[in-house]
Amino acid sequence: MADEHGINGGRILVVAFEGWNDAGEAASGAAQALIDHLDLVEIGAVDPELYYDYQFTRPTVAMGDDGVRRLTWPGARLLGPAPQQFAGDDRVTGPGAEQVHVLIGAEPARTWKGFASEIVDGALSAGIEVVIFLGAMLADAPHTRPLSVFVSSDNAEVRDELGIDRSSYEGPVGILSVLSDASERAGIPTLSLWASVPHYVHNSPSPKAVLALLSKLEDITGLSVPRGSLESDAAAWEAGVDALAADDEDMAAYIEQLEQARDTVDSPEASGEAIAQEFEKYLRRRGDGRGDPRGEEPWRPRD
Numbered sequence: 290m291a292d293e294h295g296i297n298g299g300r301i302l303v304v305a306f307e308g309w310n311d312a313g314e315a316a317s318g319a320a321q322a323l324i325d326h327l328d329l330v331e332i333g334a335v336d337p338e339l340y341y342d343y344q345f346t347r348p349t350v351a352m353g354d355d356g357v358r359r360l361t362w363p364g365a366r367l368l369g370p371a372p373q374q375f376a377g378d379d380r381v382t383g384p385g386a387e388q389v390h391v392l393i394g395a396e397p398a399r400t401w402k403g404f405a406s407e408i409v410d411g412a413l414s415a416g417i418e419v420v421i422f423l424g425a426m427l428a429d430a431p432h433t434r435p436l437s438v439f440v441s442s443d444n445a446e447v448r449d450e451l452g453i454d455r456s457s458y459e460g461p462v463g464i465l466s467v468l469s470d471a472s473e474r475a476g477i478p479t480l481s482l483w484a485s486v487p488h489y490v491h492n493s494p495s496p497k498a499v500l501a502l503l504s505k506l507e508d509i510t511g512l513s514v515p516r517g518s519l520e521s522d523a524a525a526w527e528a529g530v531d532a533l534a535a536d537d538e539d540m541a542a543y544i545e546q547l548e549q550a551r552d553t554v555d556s557p558e559a560s561g562e563a564i565a566q567e568f569e570k571y572l573r574r575r576g577d578g579r580g581d582p583r584g585e586e587p588w589r590p591r592d
Contacts, residue, residue, distance in 0.1 A: 296447070296480075297511050298384035299418040306365070308346075308396035310463040313486035313495030315425035319502040320393045326381045326515050327389055328374040333367035333411045340364075340397035340404050365394025365404075367411050383512035390415055396464045404464070405471035412477060419447075420472045420479045421509070422465045423502055425495075428485035431547035432530045434555075436487075436498050438505040442480040443473055451509065453480070482506060489540065490530050496522035 305311065305320035346363040353359055368391045381389065390412075397404045412420065430436055441456040442448050448455060469479045482505050484498040496519050503514050534541040 296419050296421075296451075296509060300388040300390065300416050301385065301510065302367075302390040302392060302412055302415070302417040302420045303423060303506070304392040304420060304465065304468065305423040306394055306396045306464055308463070310396065310424040310465050312425040312427045312484075312491065313493070313498050315484045315486055315495050315498035315502055316423040317393060318494065318496070318499040319423050319506070320391055322499065322503060322514060322517070322519065323381060323389065323391050324368060324393065325517070326379060327386070327391070328371040328380070329368040329391060330371045331366050332369040332390075332415065335365050335394075335397075335404065335407055337362045337364040340400055341395065342398035345398050346395050363395040365392060365397070365408070367392050367408070367415070369415055379515050379517075381512055381514050383507075383510065385510070386512055389512070390417060401464060401467050405467050408468055409471045409475045409477070412472065413475060417477055420469070420477055421506065422469060422479065422481040423484075423506075424463070424465050424481060425484040425486050425498055425502070427488040427491050429547055429550075430485040430487050431544055431551055432487045432490060432497070432527055433544070433548060434551050436495075436501040437485045438501050439483045439485070440480060440505060440509070441483075442478070443469060444478040444480070447478050447480055451480070456481070480509070482509075487530070489543070490533075493526070496526050499523075 303320055303323060305316040307314070307317045311317050341363045343363070348360050348362045350358050350360050370387055370389070374387055380386075392408065392412075439456075440451070440453045442451070442453055443455060447453070465481065469481065472479050482502055484502045484505075486495050486498045500516070500519050500523050503516075503519075507513060534544055
């Protein structure tokens, strides 16, 4: 069934947006890693005047190689394979690598239904067989352990074939959920990959989360994505967080609690009851102020 949906060797569209869906810039970073190692050209773009609030997502100005300053407007671009592609050691390989499309941009501020309709029309015109959404969320995840990636799909056949779950989340959503719903309604199967980013380092990009998303994408699609400097960047990022924790006893203690909870869940002998008990202890610790996001931890993001 995976082959039937184009997940392995078919024409896939990988989607990532900056903003609400992009903790630690992990999703946009993973999409950019694909772009950097594929021969892609722009085959479509939305009109930013229709969908963006420039006071919320401002245009930027930068100096070009010719010494001329140019504005870049927020938007979303659909990139597809270039007519002539070149082989090399530094490019994405694997089944269907020459058919990978990428949609990247900033989350729109308005007219989401129209935006979704335009994007889905572009996907249908490009013959996309499956859409893979990349997201990243802040979570109680220790930076010292492998960062988990939750994979889900609203498509029953995709879930059965890949052995994944349907998300049970209820609450506010970002543009990824809107696009997923529109794609499924148009007959394009979808799945979502969400990386967990440690909330206590939420202000900095997380190359370790980028790597986690790329690894999961490879597992699902069979693609192989060059890492470039990502692995050394991830090691430097982890060392930097270690240094911050070394100067803050409360932060270090909190990270240790997260590590213990994670290790309990990951241990092969862990039973469901043991896991539940460990997390109940963890929640009680949060309740007495040691893990309260409004408590005594200035390094934890506040509402």
